[in-house]
Amino acid sequence: MKLLEYEAKHVLAESHIPxxxxxxxxxxxxxxxxxxxxxxxxxGGRGKAGGILIVESQDEIQPTIDKLLSLNIKGxxxxxxxxxxxxxxxxxxYLSILVDRQSANIKLIAHKNGGVEVEENTNFKSFNxxxxxxxxxxxxxxxxxxxxxxxxxxxxxENLKTCFVKNDATLIEINPLILTADNQLVAGDCKxxxxxxxxxxxxxxxxxxxxxxxxxxxxxxxxxATIANGAGLAMATVDAAYEAGLKPANFxxxxxxxxxxxxxxxxxRIVEYKNLQVIIVNIFAxxxxxxxxxxxxxxxxxxxxxxxxxxxxxxxxxYEAASEILTKENIVIMPNLExxxxxxxxxxxx
Amino acid sequence: MNNLxxxxxxxxxxxxxxxxxxxxxxxxxxxxxxxxxxTPGKAGQEVEGVPVYDSIKDIQxxxxxxxxxxxxxxxxxxGAILEAITxxxxxxxxxxxxxxxxxxxxxxxxxKISHSTLLGPNSPGALLPGVNKLGIIPAAMSLKxxxxxxxRSGTLTYETMAGLxxxxxxxxxxxxxxxxxxxxxxxxxxLELFENDPDVDQIVLIGEIGGQDEIDAAxxxxxxxxxxxxxxxxxxxxPAGVQLGHAGAILGSDQESAGNKTSIxxxxxxKTANSVTELITLVSRDHR
Numbered sequence: 001m002k003l004l005e006y007e008a009k010h011v012l013a014e015s016h017i018p019x020x021x022x023x024x025x026x027x028x029x030x031x032x033x034x035x036x037x038x039x040x041x042x043x044g045g046r047g048k049a050g051g052i053l054i055v056e057s058q059d060e061i062q063p064t065i066d067k068l069l070s071l072n073i074k075g076x077x078x079x080x081x082x083x084x085x086x087x088x089x090x091x092x093x094y095l096s097i098l099v100d101r102q103s104a105n106i107k108l109i110a111h112k113n114g115g116v117e118v119e120e121n122t123n124f125k126s127f128n129x130x131x132x133x134x135x136x137x138x139x140x141x142x143x144x145x146x147x148x149x150x151x152x153x154x155x156x157x158e159n160l161k162t163c164f165v166k167n168d169a170t171l172i173e174i175n176p177l178i179l180t181a182d183n184q185l186v187a188g189d190c191k192x193x194x195x196x197x198x199x200x201x202x203x204x205x206x207x208x209x210x211x212x213x214x215x216x217x218x219x220x221x222x223x224x225a226t227i228a229n230g231a232g233l234a235m236a237t238v239d240a241a242y243e244a245g246l247k248p249a250n251f252x253x254x255x256x257x258x259x260x261x262x263x264x265x266x267x268x269r270i271v272e273y274k275n276l277q278v279i280i281v282n283i284f285a286x287x288x289x290x291x292x293x294x295x296x297x298x299x300x301x302x303x304x305x306x307x308x309x310x311x312x313x314x315x316x317x318x319y320e321a322a323s324e325i326l327t328k329e330n331i332v333i334m335p336n337l338e339x340x341x342x343x344x345x346x347x348x349x350x
Numbered sequence: 351m352n353n354l355x356x357x358x359x360x361x362x363x364x365x366x367x368x369x370x371x372x373x374x375x376x377x378x379x380x381x382x383x384x385x386x387x388x389t390p391g392k393a394g395q396e397v398e399g400v401p402v403y404d405s406i407k408d409i410q411x412x413x414x415x416x417x418x419x420x421x422x423x424x425x426x427x428x429g430a431i432l433e434a435i436t437x438x439x440x441x442x443x444x445x446x447x448x449x450x451x452x453x454x455x456x457x458x459x460x461x462k463i464s465h466s467t468l469l470g471p472n473s474p475g476a477l478l479p480g481v482n483k484l485g486i487i488p489a490a491m492s493l494k495x496x497x498x499x500x501x502r503s504g505t506l507t508y509e510t511m512a513g514l515x516x517x518x519x520x521x522x523x524x525x526x527x528x529x530x531x532x533x534x535x536x537x538x539x540x541l542e543l544f545e546n547d548p549d550v551d552q553i554v555l556i557g558e559i560g561g562q563d564e565i566d567a568a569x570x571x572x573x574x575x576x577x578x579x580x581x582x583x584x585x586x587x588x589p590a591g592v593q594l595g596h597a598g599a600i601l602g603s604d605q606e607s608a609g610n611k612t613s614i615x616x617x618x619x620x621k622t623a624n625s626v627t628e629l630i631t632l633v634s635r636d637h638r
Binding site: 195198200218230231233235284286315317 | 584
């Protein structure tokens with residue numbers, strides 16, 4: 001789960017990491033001026049899109065808020081506006097902490113130049129977050145060329161690591177990390193991702209964000225919808241459809257343990273593609289049970305009248321029961337993905 | 351390593367749960383020697399005729415345990431894996447999906463100083479047709495033989511295995527290493543196992559977009575693998591920056607794309623395919 005900036009900064013502050021003074025806007029009349037108003041959208045490139053505005057006088061407040069609330073940034077409009085003090089900036093740095101797949105360890109990543117252009121930079125330096133905080137403080141101070149901030153950076157590294165572990169985070173990115181004119185290190189902006197798998201041991205109350213479903217549109221004008229279980233098989237199904245000369249509209253992984261509800265939701269989204277002509281279903285049941293998938297297909301076919309022809313490949317756990325259910329409804333199971341795609345190709349018309 | 355997967359005495363942790371009991375039946379049907387299972391507080395029960403104990407220690411009082419297969423739900427999986435490590439079980443196969451990454455980081459630290467090898471988590475396990483079914487890979491679609499498959503995607507493993515079986519190409523090993531960010535055995539360990547097992551005559555590697563694992567595998571192949579090897583990377587048409595399904599599959603840099611991984615594997619000596627269908631065709635052709 002990705003947090004919005006104000007949520008992430010609240011989590012940082014709880015772990016004693018300095019953030020600018022501020023709060024979400026509830027009563028515009030009570031804003032302390034000047035203030036920086038920031039649109040709270042779950043995407044990057046917000047500054048360039050005009051989602052951060054400075055307010056100097058009372059009569060600017062309401063129009064600025066209205067402007068931000070109606071500004072669409074990469075498909076998102078904010079529900080919340082964050083108001084913060086205006087900082088005097090001496091230097092902008094970059095600091096993040098993440099789980100490094102290759103070393104199976106927690107790493108701190110630093111860069112001398114923070115701010116919006118960070119993606120274009122390459123001179124990132126990584127440190128083992130599990131090292132002694134004193135060592136880390138020294139290393140960061142050397143890298144940033146800020147020797148008089150050694151102790152502050154030591155505290156920051158230690159608090160950031162505690163915050164990361166305690167909150168089951170998988171990424172915390174402070175960018176920019178601001179050195180103010182009076183030599184304080186403050187988190188200017190923050191992106192934070194928490195591990196959904198750990199939700200059971202936390203009492204998380206964050207703003208609802210659009211679900212990052214395992215459904216991705218590849219080409220909205222595509223003629224072929226794909227449904228598969230498992231990310232690998234779903235990607236392989238899309239690859240194979242391309243190779244067979246079809247135009248896949250989407251990637252969909254219904255996951256392990258798929259049931260009638262998940263499949264019905266999937267079919268309902270798929271039928272919205274306007275050029276859709278065929279649906280490829282490629283399920284290899286392991287932990288999923290093929291008979292449950294078969295029942296879901298039968299019920300979806302009954303519920304959705306305009307459903308394009310289905311080309312189904314179903315195998316694995318409880319295949320016999322599944323085959324019985326589908327045969328009873330005159331629904332054909334193809335022996336493999338290849339035959340699904342070849343037969344589907346035959347019904348496609350330009 | 352060979353002996354690890356061929357281990358005789360197998361137990362199931364979380365045997366009384368829905369997945370645990372269902373899959374125990376399937377593993378028994380594939381003639382896996384399951385001697386016992388555990389679920390805390392359910393000692394004395396039986397699942398498919400297999401006795402249930404409270405803990406691994408209780409089983410070890412009278413039996414040697416070679417392999418454990420874990421179906422314990424994610425919130426309790428850390429405890430289950432640590433119990434198996436403490437019990438010094440040589441091979442731990444963890445099927446459980448959705449274990450928090452910080453739990454896996456903690457487990458990984460213990461593993462480094464342990465006597466155990468971990469396969470998984472979020473893995474379909476390993477299938478040695480006719481020898482052992484350790485997890486959920488459907489045995490009905492397999493055939494005993496001399497090919498070896500390693501993959502980080504569960505269902506794509508089944509797909510490839512079934513395709514080879516259809517063409518009459520049997521398998522000695524079918525191994526899913528799991529798609530999680532932090533996991534046990536990787537491609538390298540599996541390739542080492544396949545290269546050193548004289549029964550294995552050809553190797554199939556299936557990868558995905560995202561991460562460096564397949565690139566590291568390519569380096570290993572170039573330096574150590576002498577057997578014919580065939581590879582497919584899923585996600586040639588994946589959009590950049592979007593997470594596809596599980597934790598592993600997110601295309602970050604160009605380096606992590608299916609196209610780049612495929613060409614690096616090709617340079618290392620693997621024969622590469624752009625789809626599973628093509629992969630299966632490649633293997634059969636070379637086998638003749």
